[in-house]
Amino acid sequence: MFESIRSRFSPLEYSMKKRFLLFALMLLLLPASAWAKGGKALMLTVFGTSTEASITFDELLPLVQKQFPDRDVVIPYTSGTIRNKLNAAINAPEKKILSPEQMLEKLKSEGYTDIAVISTILFPGVEHDKLQASVNTFAEANKNIRVSYTPPLLSDPQRLQPVVESIGKHIIKNGANVVVTHGTHHGHAVEALYQRIADMVAARYPNARVGSVEGVPDMDKTLDWLKTTKGKEARFIVFMFVAGDHAENDISGSEEDSYFSAARAMGKTPTLAWVESTAGKRIASLGLDPDYRKILLDYFIKNVR
Numbered sequence: 001m002f003e004s005i006r007s008r009f010s011p012l013e014y015s016m017k018k019r020f021l022l023f024a025l026m027l028l029l030l031p032a033s034a035w036a037k038g039g040k041a042l043m044l045t046v047f048g049t050s051t052e053a054s055i056t057f058d059e060l061l062p063l064v065q066k067q068f069p070d071r072d073v074v075i076p077y078t079s080g081t082i083r084n085k086l087n088a089a090i091n092a093p094e095k096k097i098l099s100p101e102q103m104l105e106k107l108k109s110e111g112y113t114d115i116a117v118i119s120t121i122l123f124p125g126v127e128h129d130k131l132q133a134s135v136n137t138f139a140e141a142n143k144n145i146r147v148s149y150t151p152p153l154l155s156d157p158q159r160l161q162p163v164v165e166s167i168g169k170h171i172i173k174n175g176a177n178v179v180v181t182h183g184t185h186h187g188h189a190v191e192a193l194y195q196r197i198a199d200m201v202a203a204r205y206p207n208a209r210v211g212s213v214e215g216v217p218d219m220d221k222t223l224d225w226l227k228t229t230k231g232k233e234a235r236f237i238v239f240m241f242v243a244g245d246h247a248e249n250d251i252s253g254s255e256e257d258s259y260f261s262a263a264r265a266m267g268k269t270p271t272l273a274w275v276e277s278t279a280g281k282r283i284a285s286l287g288l289d290p291d292y293r294k295i296l297l298d299y300f301i302k303n304v305r
Contacts, residue, residue, distance in 0.1 A: 040071040041112045042304065045100050045119035045131060048077030049244035050085050055279040056242045056287035060120070063293060067301055071116065076103035078127055100131055104138045114146040116304045120241040120287060120296070121152040123182070125190040128152050150303040153296055154193060164200045166291040167237055170273035170284055171205050175233035176226055178259065180251055182240055183212025191216055197239075210239070211259070213250040223262050234268040236260070243285035247272075252283075 044064055046057055057075060065073050076098045077083045087096045098106060100117075107115055117135050121127050132149055139147035153159050171177050179201050184190050198210035198217050207229065211222030226234060236259055238247045251259045252272055263270040273284035286292040 039112055040114040041107045041116070042068050042071040042073045043100065043103055043107070043115060043117045044073055044075050045117060045121070046075060046077060047121070047127060047242070048079045048082040048086075048097070049242050050082050051244040051248060052279065053242045053244040053247070053282065053285065055277050055282065056285060059278055060287060060293065063297060064300065067297055068304065071114075072112075074103055074107070076100045078131060101134050101138070104134070108138075108142060108145060112145070116148045116150070118150045118300050118304060119152060122154055122239075122241055122286065123184065123190050123193060124152045124155045125182075125184045125188060148305065150300065153299050154197070156299065159295060159299060160197065160200060162295050163286075163292065164197065164204055166286070166289055166295065167201075167239065168205070169291075170235070170237045171208060172233060172235045172271075173207070175207070175231035175235060176229035176268075177205060177208035177235045177237060178222060178226060179208055179210045179237045179239045180246075180259065181210060181212045181217065182246065183214040183216055185215045208237075213246045219259070223259075223266075226263065226268065227266050232267075232269050234263040234270045235273065236263075236270060237273050238283060238285045240285055241287040243283035243288070247283045247285070 042064065044061070049056075061073060061075065077086075078100060080099065083097045083099060090096055104115065117131070119128070119131060121131070128151065132151070135147060135149045139145075154163065167179060181194065181197070184194060194210070194212070194217055201208050201210050209222050209225050210217050211219050213219070236251050238251065240246065249255065249258065252270070253260065255261060260270040274281055275284040275288050276282075277288050282288060
């Protein structure tokens, strides 16, 4: 952003405008309690990432803010590993990335009386279970605060087909497609939903199957199917909100247990779907897809009161 401004102004003008923009940004990031007590907050909860895929959150945030102008939007990370990694490089305590539990307490201390919790979690699996439990515990202990929780997008059966349709732009016709989800451990209730998505993908795109990076859907079964397909290209489509560490390592990494390595071992040419973001070319993910974001925002609008 600043580079585009630099080209149009003298060094002095550029410096002044840059400082003004930074100051304006700081004002926008101030909590509602800096202006008045008793405000509304929207806690946009994400798993988090320490990769350049964080641009996904940067692009989503203003879209959410636009839809909820009466609420102050904050973003906590559910992943303790990612928080610790990023916070190690942040000295100022007030700039540290918070967990959902820490963020709820912070919002409480700042005087918010209405907190709506939403998330970019796709499936109602383990991450959802932990987040919902934390929100419920906070709500029980703070009955003077209105607390609401919106389940993950795919909790709503009406959203399944539109989400499956949204990946159509990345499906190749000549070759095979592997739609890679995060996955869940065997026996969790969400396993049935993963299977339903897998069935819908196979029905909508005959040359595509669903795999995962953890648990089920089973990676080995997906690779067994891939061996039977015709064509040289094997397109891998990230069916996750962020194309971060899983996309860079478990899917396209050079390690022998990655999807790319397995595809090469069977004589396939593995490829990824790519998109243009505000930060340049990035691995395609649901969070960088305008069609998916429209579905997600509509879901938020209909559920946050």
